[in-house]
Amino acid sequence: MVKMIDYHIHTSLCGHARGTPYQYLIAAREKAITEIGFADHFPLALLGCNSGDKVSMEPEELAGYIAEVHRLDSLFPEMTVRLGVEVDYLPGQDGLIAEQLSRYPFDFVIGSVHFIGSWDFTHPAREREYRHKNLQKLYDDYFKLVWDACRSRLFDVIGHLDIVKKFGYLLPEAEMEPYYLETARVLKESGTCLELNTAGRDAPVKQFYPGRQGLEIFCREGIPITLSSDAHAPQQVGRYFTEAVELLRRVGYRELTGFCRRRRVTIDLE
Ligand SMILES: [Zn+2]
Numbered sequence: 001m002v003k004m005i006d007y008h009i010h011t012s013l014c015g016h017a018r019g020t021p022y023q024y025l026i027a028a029r030e031k032a033i034t035e036i037g038f039a040d041h042f043p044l045a046l047l048g049c050n051s052g053d054k055v056s057m058e059p060e061e062l063a064g065y066i067a068e069v070h071r072l073d074s075l076f077p078e079m080t081v082r083l084g085v086e087v088d089y090l091p092g093q094d095g096l097i098a099e100q101l102s103r104y105p106f107d108f109v110i111g112s113v114h115f116i117g118s119w120d121f122t123h124p125a126r127e128r129e130y131r132h133k134n135l136q137k138l139y140d141d142y143f144k145l146v147w148d149a150c151r152s153r154l155f156d157v158i159g160h161l162d163i164v165k166k167f168g169y170l171l172p173e174a175e176m177e178p179y180y181l182e183t184a185r186v187l188k189e190s191g192t193c194l195e196l197n198t199a200g201r202d203a204p205v206k207q208f209y210p211g212r213q214g215l216e217i218f219c220r221e222g223i224p225i226t227l228s229s230d231a232h233a234p235q236q237v238g239r240y241f242t243e244a245v246e247l248l249r250r251v252g253y254r255e256l257t258g259f260c261r262r263r264r265v266t267i268d269l270e
């Protein structure tokens, strides 16, 4: 049987996604995905952060989320369900994040940068703030946070790398190269994996996170990669995966990475 994975799936618990975990599982099954990793937003309140918008689970929802994902794993013998979580990397909170993560039996942890200071630069309601930014400085700030997230060694995967381009504020390719090269170096040094996150194709930028330029560099540097839709609605599970797999093969990837109890598992790209 051909294996296919989707390792970044949200649920309605985070407050800005639609659908129960069961509905996502059914959607994945219909798309012939054989292994899914739920990765809903870890409660920001447990990391000492209170963003005004509802962007993560509530602390009291976490136990139910874990129980539900575990229950789903035994539902269909042909499908594997992994328990993951997407955690905001908040600088200076390494100890608190480590302490929180040690309490739960996650199969994998995605570390994501959504905030520069108090600005949630991925949130559509805060897009207008891009207009006042110096792009070079913005990319510097974003990538420094990503590198710090890798160096913290708290995470198995860095989420949606280069999402700072989400609303189409792009730097020329020549200026992007040093960011990708340094990211590859830091990923390798810290033993952190990347994801090819297809959600960017539905964002104003209409590109994967990361796109072809980054993927070529990461493949050349031997950085392991997982594949994910970042679905916030059941019909988004596996979105653009045919195109994504083709691109991964074209740049030279021959395998994908999955996780079990925070250890990597290799899946052949057929
Ligand atoms: Zn989300």
Ligand SMILES: [Zn+2]
Pocket: 086, 112, 114, 159, 160
């Ligand atoms: Zn995210």
